Amino acid sequence: MGFATALSGLKAASTNLQVTGNNIANAQTVGFKESRAEFADVYASSLSGVSKTQPGTGVRVTEVAQQFNQGNIEATQNSLDLAVSGNGFFVLSDNVNLPDPNNPTAPVDPSVPTAYTRNGAFQLNSAGNVVNSEGKYLLAFAPNGTTAAEGFSTGVFRPLTIDTSQGLPSATENIAMKLNLNGAANNPTNTTFDPKDPLSYNNMTSVTTYDTQGNAHIASTYYVKDPAAANAWNAYLFIDGYGITTGGPSTPPLPAPDSSVVGLNMAGDPVPLTFTATGLLDTVGGVTATKVEFGNIDLTQINPNISVKPMAFNLEYAGTTQTATPFSVNALTQDGLPAGNLTGIDVDGTGVVFARYSNGGSKALGQVALARFQSSQALAKLGDTTWAKTSSSGQPIYGAGGDNNFGTIQSSALEGSNVDLSAQLVKLIVAQQSYQANSQAITTEKTLIETILRA
Known part of the structure; x- marks a missing residue:
């Protein structure tokens, strides 16, 4: 023995x-x-x-x-290198269901996970799908829309695909201005407003807006102190030098005319702004509101060489004041975008993958799926730093980075x-x-x- x-x-x-x-x-x-x-x-x-x-x-x-x-996490220069800091595995699949290129809007069956890994060294294949060195597809949760705020369908797996197509333009729908109008300013010298006459208005602001095809249009607003009323101003809007008539205050909405375009250098109806005795915004367009609607702006009347949908947007004045200080523009933003090209990929801590475009826009492509198990040590070893579930490991629990006992995801980093x-x-x-x-x-x-x- x-x-x-x-x-x-x-x-x-x-x-x-x-x-x-x-x-x-x-x-x-x-x-x-x-x-x-x-x-x-x-x-x-x-x-x-x-x-x-x-x-x-x-x-x-x-x-x-x-x-x-946990292994040490080291920074890299590749945005598709991912590391999990904490609990969780990346979800992989050997075969996935891809959209039909001839019918991209047709429904696609969800993909089935076949392996799990902590190795986040991913790359793009010839079809633009994110894969590992063995060609296994990285799975992500399908987006409900184009923004992260619209959420993702947890448990509905799609291969993560980087969309290299051009970023589509987005028409301006909201313009936000936060101004200070000088309450001590003199009334304009010339009482008849004319955008070509600086003596007929007090101040002017401009912002670039965009139509449905991404064409740029300059929206200029002229502010005239009302000589007939205290704490009152009139705001005149012009698009590319053409006067625009408002469709009415946003609350309650009023029907817009057939076209809000008046004519070149011809002023439309002004938007009256009134302030309280303490200088706070009181009414916009004659009602207690902070914004006014401009709708049915027929841009073909402004530029006959383009054929786009009529422009419509809200002009927001929240936070605007009237004090005895010089005129100032404290904030001026709009939400439209021209067309743009893909410039990079960003991945946040929850695994949401954004395509970043040269026009400043971004698009949510999906949310990297993570899985965890009741017993990680019972997983079957497949090699190539991948594992498979077993009866002893328990069923995988899927989720996103930072949620439900999952670690966070770091982009441009690898876990050693x-x-x-x-x-x-x-x-x-x-x-x-x-x-x-x-x-x-x-x-x-x-x-x-x-x-x-x-x-």
Whole structure:
């Protein structure tokens, strides 16, 4: 029995050496998780159980268990390099359902996850899909719209595809102005307003707006202090030099005329602005409101060379004041965009992937899916730093970065191996000594048998 006992020790020590050597070999493998050999003693049992004098029959390997502690996260220059800081695995699939290029609006069946990984070194394939080095597709939750605010369908998997098409233009729908009108200003010298006559108005602001095809149009607003009423001003809007008549205040809405365009250098109906005695905005367009609607602006009357949908937008004056200080523009924004080209990809901490365009716009392409398990150590090892679920691991729980016990996602970063080389070298020495000791036990047993045979 001595030979068998020492032989089991040799096998256990050899396994330990292999496990340690594998850890050392993968010390630089992205997303690798170190393993440890776990052992149990072996006794020869009988119906009466193990005898008190039973010396034992050796050792056996019970498991080569992987350790899923966090590896160091290192920054890279590739925005598609992803790292999970905390709990969770990236979700991969060998085969995915892609949209039909001949019918891109047709429904696409959800993809099925087949593997899980911590290795976030992803790249684009020829079709623009995000894949790993083995060609497995990175799965993401399908977006409900084009913005992150519209949310994502958690559990509905789609291959993450980078859309390299041109960013579509977006027509201006809202203009927001936050001004200060000088309450101590004199009334204009010329009482008849004329946009070409600086003596007929007090101040002017301009902002570039966009139509449905991304054509730029300059929206200019002229402010005239009302000589007939205290704390009152009239605002005249022009688009590319053409006067515009308002469709009425946004609350309550009034019907717009057939076209709000009046004519070149011809003023439309002004928007009256009134202020309280303390200088706060009181009414816009004659009602208690902060914005006014401009609708049905027929741009073909302004530029016959274009054919676009009529422009319509809200002009917001929230926060505008009237104080005895010089005129100032404290904020002036609009939400339209021209056409743009793809300039980059951004991934936030929750895994939302944005396509960034040269026009300043962005589009949500999907949300990187994460999975976690009740028992990560029970996952089946597939190689290439990937794992598969088993009956012992439990069913995967899917979610997004930062939610429901999931870690956050870092872009332009990779999680390195969690192997501690110093610790592995010490384990290597211990395993070597164990191997040598068991070899010595076999040598000793051999010497004893030879002594008995010569007796």
